[in-house]
Amino acid sequence: QAQLVESGGGTVQAGGSLRLSCETSERTATTYAMGWFRQSPGKEREFVAAISWKTQSEFYAEAVKGRFTISRDVVKNTIYLQMNNLQVEDTAVYLCNGEIPQGYCIPGSCHPGRDWGQGVQVTVSS
Numbered sequence: 001q002a003q004l005v006e007s008g009g010g011t012v013q014a015g016g017s018l019r020l021s022c023e024t025s026e027r028t029a030t031t032y033a034m035g036w037f038r039q040s041p042g043k044e045r046e047f048v049a050a051i052s053w054k055t056q057s058e059f060y061a062e063a064v065k066g067r068f069t070i071s072r073d074v075v076k077n078t079i080y081l082q083m084n085n086l087q088v089e090d091t092a093v094y095l096c097n098g099e100i101p102q103g104y105c106i107p108g109s110c111h112p113g114r115d116w117g118q119g120v121q122v123t124v125s126s
Contacts, residue, residue: 004096033051035050046061049064059105064083069084096119
């Protein structure tokens with residue numbers, strides 16, 4: 001099982017920006033994508049964004065489309081989530097998710113893969 005190490009959470013005012021990073025300790029030949037989910041108190045975990053390692057195909061939840069951008073560095077085995085124009089409703093623990101198999105993603109959503117990071121807190125104040 002891969003180890004996922006996240007960084008970059010914090011507190012910003014509404015309208016501000018943050019950049020999250022997640023490094024994976026390994027990628028296998030069957031790994032299709034890696035991405036981010038988020039969870040806030042009293043809510044279910046929800047998909048945020050994912051990216052394919054090979055094709056760079058990007059998948060975004062409707063709530064973040066146009067504000068968040070996901071990217072990857074294949075040399076560093078790292079994905080990034082650039083979050084702009086953050087809103088109070090974006091406040092959550094953001095969890096990196098790895099080993100998303102092909103077929104798990106459709107436009108607007110991905111089912112989670114096998115591996116999870118510890119999560120980083122993102123807090124947006126009004």
